[in-house]
Amino acid sequence: MLIGGHGRRQSGMGDEFWQYRPAQAGDPGRAIDWRRSGRSDGHYVREKEWQAAQSVHLWVDLSASMSFTSGKAIPPKSDRAALLAMALSILLMKGGERVSLASLGTPPRIGTLQLRRIAEGLSQQGEADYGAPDARLFLPHARALFLSDFLGPIEAIEDAVGMASDRGISGVLYQILDPAEEAFPYQGRTVFTSMSGTVRHETLRAGDLRDRYLERLAERKDHLSRIAHHAGWRFATHHTNGADLPALLWLYEALEGPR
Template sequence: MSAPLDAERIAAMLGPLRLTRARARAARQGGAHPRRAAGPGSEFWQYRMLTPGEAADKVDWRRSGRSDALYVREREREDPVRLWLWSDASASMDYASDETLPRKKTLADTLVAAIGLAAYEAGETCCTPPDPRPLRGDALLAPHGHGDAPTLTNPGPADIVLAAGDFLSPGALDWIAPAATAGAQGVVIAVADPAEIAFPFAGRVHFDAVEPGDRPFEAGRAEALSDTYAAAWDAHRARIAAVCNRPGWLLVDAVTNADAAALAARIASWLREAA
């Protein structure tokens, strides 16, 4: 199934995704907060009388039943939370070790688009770094990758960054510390193919160059490299875990043979928590 179609299916399964975690944290830090004005929000603010021309389905019949007037229930307007959507567009993401598996980029795009669609359905603001303008409609389904790391525009305590990639490029994790220092929260989806984890290669194997500056390599006995490779892979994953080990940040390991819907449900559950 293509990434856009799968993303729509998963988003429908998740339902409207309100970014409760970001809103609660921002309120504590003096960022996003109720505005004492009517508008989109979750908290009741006041009743007002129905004005001529308004639809009858806006009437709060329980309140109106206690008087001779028709009343509308208003919610208090809240400052918006921004959900930054980003998926790795580097060449190493265009890899699948088996034709039955999706490419790493497909899984990344699917998860990011599904969460974005679900948040948009709840009225949340979604954007793609570095452009803070809100995404709408089909733009939410487009790949949100620009290079090998997101470039954020003034992230703050009312922001959550959803970033999916393999983060193999030098400096691919450098954006996390300044974003966290600015008060933003984040979900880092570390995408990997099963072969990248297990290194199931043996005998003579030719490894193509992937990223600019790489050189192709041919191993006469690939199995002799397994210990060295395992140590390098473990160090890479440890770097990701270390930089994400901070309050308000979630690291999700996403292997391409895993259930994308289950991964999205875990992310959505975390975003809904009022931490």
């Protein structure tokens, strides 16, 4: 198979066998598979499956929410998202894929200059509490990856995935959470403040909120999973205290796997 190539289920350029067909007038002699032809009375041509490079759109949530970290030894969600997006872009381009960063509003490209653009785009930081993907510029039949905590309004995620799916785009929703957001370890008097500072909530009994919070988080994950399932996408959650290499390999496999 061509590196980075994806089978199109029709004959054309490629290395993978597609089918035998009877030789026709105009076929060059070198195209005839003499071994297959020797088993019958006719001449047969061995066709290969057409393969082409794939376009991949990356949306990385650059909102204030993604800058959260619960400890000095744990990277912010934005750092982990940027690291995965950059490493994945390099892997995909080495495989011949064209990649774009949705926030740049430019088409998928390949090469060192495109990697530099993506790196610069990932260094930006939004001011809003939560980000929302925009799939309007995604190419039909491409692939897409959304990297976010997905803690903001879920309707925006649902709309973007629906729009992409309608264009024949397959993809991945990859949720990145800080371990504290998963475990809710807070007790006693606690002040919760949004990363932009626009929302503030103080409680004297934070532990009493834990069960309700975990229930809401489970509901959010289930909703994201159903959005992905209905669109033929994949969904997974990654925690910032976890290893980045297994996450990168999973994402690469998820995007490069069968459609």
